[in-house]
Amino acid sequence: MISLTRTFRRVLGRGPEERSAIAPRQAPRRPVLETPPIEIAPNDPLLAYFHAGSGAVSIEELQLDSPAVRAMRAAGLKLVVPLISQGELIGLLNLGPRLSDQEYSTDDRRLLEKLAAQASPAVRVAQLVREQEAEVRARERIDQELRVAQLIQQQFLPKQLPKLPGWQVAAFYRAAVEVGGDFYDFIPLPEGRIGLVIGDVSGHGVPAALVMATTRSILRGDAPRLVSPRAVLERANDFLDADIPQNMFVTCLYAVLDPETGRLVYANAGHDLPYVRTARGVVELRATGMPLGLFPGMRYEEREAVLEPGDMMLLHSDGLAEAHGRERQMFGFPRLRELVGEKVGGQSLIDVLLEKLHEFTGPEWEQEDDITLVTLARSASPGDTHVLAEFEVPSVAGNERAVMEKVAAAVSDLGLEPRRLERLKTAVSEAAMNAIEHGNKGQADLPVEVKVVVDDGRVTVRITDQGGGKDIPEPETPDIEAKIAGLQKPRGWGLFLIKNMVDEMHVTTTETHHTLELVVRIDAGPASGNGKGAS
Amino acid sequence: MEATREMARVRYRDGVAIVDLPRQIDSTAERTLNDAYAEAVGHGPGGILLNFQEVEFLSSTGIALIVGILAKARKDGRVVSSCELSDHYREIFEITRLADFMQIFPDEATAVAGR
Numbered sequence: 001m002i003s004l005t006r007t008f009r010r011v012l013g014r015g016p017e018e019r020s021a022i023a024p025r026q027a028p029r030r031p032v033l034e035t036p037p038i039e040i041a042p043n044d045p046l047l048a049y050f051h052a053g054s055g056a057v058s059i060e061e062l063q064l065d066s067p068a069v070r071a072m073r074a075a076g077l078k079l080v081v082p083l084i085s086q087g088e089l090i091g092l093l094n095l096g097p098r099l100s101d102q103e104y105s106t107d108d109r110r111l112l113e114k115l116a117a118q119a120s121p122a123v124r125v126a127q128l129v130r131e132q133e134a135e136v137r138a139r140e141r142i143d144q145e146l147r148v149a150q151l152i153q154q155q156f157l158p159k160q161l162p163k164l165p166g167w168q169v170a171a172f173y174r175a176a177v178e179v180g181g182d183f184y185d186f187i188p189l190p191e192g193r194i195g196l197v198i199g200d201v202s203g204h205g206v207p208a209a210l211v212m213a214t215t216r217s218i219l220r221g222d223a224p225r226l227v228s229p230r231a232v233l234e235r236a237n238d239f240l241d242a243d244i245p246q247n248m249f250v251t252c253l254y255a256v257l258d259p260e261t262g263r264l265v266y267a268n269a270g271h272d273l274p275y276v277r278t279a280r281g282v283v284e285l286r287a288t289g290m291p292l293g294l295f296p297g298m299r300y301e302e303r304e305a306v307l308e309p310g311d312m313m314l315l316h317s318d319g320l321a322e323a324h325g326r327e328r329q330m331f332g333f334p335r336l337r338e339l340v341g342e343k344v345g346g347q348s349l350i351d352v353l354l355e356k357l358h359e360f361t362g363p364e365w366e367q368e369d370d371i372t373l374v375t376l377a378r379s380a381s382p383g384d385t386h387v388l389a390e391f392e393v394p395s396v397a398g399n400e401r402a403v404m405e406k407v408a409a410a411v412s413d414l415g416l417e418p419r420r421l422e423r424l425k426t427a428v429s430e431a432a433m434n435a436i437e438h439g440n441k442g443q444a445d446l447p448v449e450v451k452v453v454v455d456d457g458r459v460t461v462r463i464t465d466q467g468g469g470k471d472i473p474e475p476e477t478p479d480i481e482a483k484i485a486g487l488q489k490p491r492g493w494g495l496f497l498i499k500n501m502v503d504e505m506h507v508t509t510t511e512t513h514h515t516l517e518l519v520v521r522i523d524a525g526p527a528s529g530n531g532k533g534a535s
Numbered sequence: 536m537e538a539t540r541e542m543a544r545v546r547y548r549d550g551v552a553i554v555d556l557p558r559q560i561d562s563t564a565e566r567t568l569n570d571a572y573a574e575a576v577g578h579g580p581g582g583i584l585l586n587f588q589e590v591e592f593l594s595s596t597g598i599a600l601i602v603g604i605l606a607k608a609r610k611d612g613r614v615v616s617s618c619e620l621s622d623h624y625r626e627i628f629e630i631t632r633l634a635d636f637m638q639i640f641p642d643e644a645t646a647v648a649g650r
Contacts, residue, residue, distance in 0.1 A: 397562065401592060422623040430595055480632045483602050484609055490602035493595035493631060500630045 038075065038094070040068040050082040050089050056109040056116075057081070079104050081116045085124035093119075145206050149179035152209035156216050160508065162186045162194055164259040164376075168456070170347040170504075172354070172373040181208030181250075182317045182370035183216055187223045189256060195223045195232075198315040198374060199252035199271060202291075207248065215240060215250050215292065229254045229267035230302035233289060237269065237300075240293035249291040253315065262307040262378055267300040272321065272333075275340040276305065277312045282341045285313075312349070312377040314340050319371035320353060325360050346375035347504050348521065379456040386454050392447035393432075395440035395465075400432035403450055403463070410452045411459055414522050424459070424520050427501035430494045431463040431516045434472075439465025439514050457523050458503075464515040472507045472514055475499045540589055543571035550581040551647050558589045560597030568600050576611055583608065584646050588619040598631055605636055618646040 040046060046066040049057070057080050059072045072080060072094070081093040093116055098104060104112075153175060161169045171184060181201025189195050197219055201208040218236045226232050232254055240250060253274060255266035266274075270291035273284040289300035307313060316336070323331045336353070344352055350373050357371075389410035393399045407428045408421065416424065432448055440446035449464040475495035482488040499505050504519035543564070544555040552575035557564050575583045585601070608615045616638040620628065628634040640646035 400594070419623060419626075423626075426623070426627070429592075433594060433596075478631070480602065480636065484605045484636055486606045486610065489599075490606060491596070491599040493598045497595050497598070497627070497631070 038068060038071050038077075038092070044068045047089060050084070051087070054082065055113050056104075058104070079109070079112070081112045083116050083120040083123055085120040088124075090120060090124050090127060146177075146179055149204075149206045149209040150175060152206070152213055153179055153183075156183060156213050158184070158186055161506070162188070163508075164194065166379045167259055168346045168375075168377045168379070168458075170350055170375045172350045172371070174367065174371045176204070176319065176367045176369050176371075178204040179209060180204050180319065180370035181212045182319065182372040183212045184315065184372055184374050185216055185219065187220055189224055189227060191258075192260065193227075193256055193258050195219075196255045196257060196315065196374070196376070197252065198274075198317065198372060199250055199269075200317045200370070200372075201250050202248050207245070211240075211244050211248055211250060211293075214243065215252065219252075219254065223254075227256060228302065229256055229265055230300045233267045233269050233292065233300045234298065237290075237292045237298045238296055241296045244293045249293045251291045255285075257307070257376070262309070262311070264305045264307055264313075265302060266305070267302045269298075269300060272316055272318055274316070275314045275337055276307065277314075277340050278308065279310065282337050284337075307376070307378050309378050310380040312340075312346060312375060314349065315372075315374040315376075317370060317372040319367070319369035320357060320373065323357055323361055323365075323368060323371075326362050331357060331360055346377040347519075348524075349375055377456075387451065388454055388459075389450070389452040392449050394444045395436040395442055395446045395448055396444050397436065397442065399436060399448070400429040403432035403448065404429035407450065407452055407461055411454075414454060414459060416459070416520070416522060417524070420520055420524065423501040424461070424518065427498045427505075427518050428461055428463070430498045430501075431461075431518060434494055434516070435463055435465035435467075435514070439467030441467075454522070457521060459520050459522060461518045462515055463518070464513050466512065467514050468510050468512040471509050472516070475505075541567070543567045545571050545574045545578070547578065548643075549647050550579065551584050552576075552578055552581060553584045553586055553643065553647075555586050555588065556590050558591045560590055560600065561592065561594035562596045564597065565600055568604065572604050572607060576613060582614045582616065584640075584643070585615065585617045586619050586643055587617060587621070587624060588643075590621075590624065593624055593627065598627070598633065601633060605633075616640060616646055616649075618643050 044066050045064055046068045049062075049064060059069060059077050059080055062069055076096050077094050078097050079095040081095070082089055083091040083093065093112060095104075095112070157173055158171070161171060169186075173182065173184065175182075181203060183197070183199050183201075185195070185197040187195030187197065197216070199212070199215060201211045201215065215236065218239050219232060222232050222235050226235065233252065236252070244250075250269070251271040252269045253266065253271040254269075255264050255274075257264050264285075266285060266287055267289060268285075268287040269289045273286055276283050276285060285303070285305055287301045287303045290298050321331055321333045321336045325331065335356075339353055339356060340349065342349070342352065353373060389406060391406060393402055404425050408425050411421070411424070432450070435448040436442060440448065446466045449462075451462045451464075453460050453462075472495070475498070478492050478496055479488060483490050498516070498518065502518045503521050503524070504517075506517040506519070508515040508517070540558045541563075543557050546553045546555065554571045554575055557567060560568070572583070585604075605615055617628070618640040619642060620639060625634075625639065628639060638649070640649055
């Protein structure tokens with residue numbers, strides 16, 4: 001309501017001069033009345049009065065205890081004509097004194113009421129169009145901002161997972177509709193150690209994404225030199241405190257892992273506590289510290305833990321535990337902790353968590369916040385890694401079947417469930433065919449290298465070609481409708497098929513090679529692999 | 536028999552053209568599959584049934600060939616269905632959604648009776 005008169009004036013494009021033209025034609029002899037916008041509170045009795053069908057109202061004579069009427073009198077208004085469209089007050093014609101100083105006559109009022117009745121629908125239409133346009137513009141602006149935020153976010157999340165012998169690393173990130181400021185990172189450190197980062201910037205959209213990018217750069221810059229998680233967070237805090245807006249902050253856990261020994265040193269700036277599944281149950285890694293960027297000179301507690309063979313750590317952001325279900329109840333940390341306790345490996349844990357979240361929220365759920373999950377699992381016994389087969393085949397069409405048969409023979413003693421074996425065979429032959437046709441371009445002298453290893457209840461098949469340089473595209477779901485309608489070529493099923501046949505698929509591209517790594521769990525039942533583990 | 540197992544073969548049963556697929560459906564099968572389709576279409580207006588009984592190996596290129604046949608059949612106004620798929624290939628038909636675009640029968644008799 002507040003903007004009714006303003007809107008009305010804008011819509012009609014009328015200045016006070018034009019308004020006064022309603023009065024008898026005379027050259028203006030005195031300064032034209034400029035009425036400031038009159039604000040009418042929603043509970044002002046004047047509104048009810050207008051709605052009751054008042055018609056043109058003489059403001060000076062009106063007996064009504066109304067702040068708006070007082071304001072109108074103060075502004076020098078004499079006559080106010082409500083514009084009503086479909087029972088709704090959409091604006092006012094505000095008139096000052098007639099230039100002749102005479103009172104408004106009955107005829108004047110009738111004319112004005114007629115004018116108001118005819119103008120109202122047109123004004124309403126104009127208002128709606130205007131609102132619509134403003135809404136479209138606002139939506140476009142928001143969309144554009146979200147795209148920028150997403151772009152920044154994607155740019156700064158790791159493109160690849162680190163390869164740590166004896167460890168399985170998996171990660172998952174999914175932005176909320178309003179992109180939040182989640183991030184994670186793996187920072188290579190001296191002496192084979194690795195820095196693990198997970199964090200969450202307060203707020204959403206471009207500001208959060210920018211602060212996320214800044215934080216990441218600060219951490220990346222300091223981590224290799226300082227190494228100590230406490231020192232790294234303290235420095236990051238001082239930098240951020242000086243650089244970011246007052247109402248923003250960053251929660252962040254920073255840990256340094258020595259993959260050789262499993263020793264983990266960590267400090268925490270107010271981020272959700274990581275869970276570690278150990279032989280003795282699930283434990284939280286606690287270390288105290290304020291979020292980054294709130295106060296200068298903060299100190300952070302530094303603590304240590306050892307991830308034993310068979311242990312698994314989950315780093316997570318609050319997007320999962322604080323997701324709301326259909327009755328507004330929270331997914332909750334206890335539930336998350338319980339799920340971590342289930343005896344499933346890293347990528348499988350992520351799959352399980354996402355499944356449970358989906359069950360919890362239902363399909364209609366609009367994700368409220370970014371969800372980030374990172375798992376590090378230490379193989380039960382690093383010495384358990386067995387190479388089952390290692391061989392090469394020349395890049396000749398048809399050799400994909402030879403690779404498939406050899407891999408099948410190599411894993412024959414593992415007791416893979418028959419349907420899982422069939423899937424692995426299909427994935428292997430497809431990967432080998434890709435290597436022959438695309439990576440090695442069918443040049444017979446270029447070998448396709450195959451290695452089959454088993455560790456920690458998983459078979460891993462690595463298929464390497466001599467291509468490289470150019471990334472293998474992300475597998476997409478082919479558009480079968482378009483293909484059958486003849487709008488697209490029928491081909492393009494290979495990667496999609498591979499991804500759906502195995503529990504995990506990882507692609508590594510170097511200057512000279514592509515490696516496709518296919519992972520299948522040995523102990524799992526016939527349920528389909530769903531390829532959520534692409535990295 | 537070895538030679539025929541590399542080639543698709545067309546038979547007719549109760550007005551249905553049955554294509555016995557070769558045991559390997561990959562790039563090597565492109566020609567024989569297209570020939571078999573042309574033959575089946577040329578024979579009469581009935582449905583076309585792809586029989587997977589002997590199929591041992593189906594690659595992504597093979598999937599593309601089947602998608603190609605479905606595309607042609609749509610243009611020609613013909614109905615294509617499948618039978619005798621192994622569990623594994625049936626799953627692949629579901630994952631690729633081929634199963635949404637042609638009826639899949641457990642065996643030939645059911646398929647022929649089913650129209």
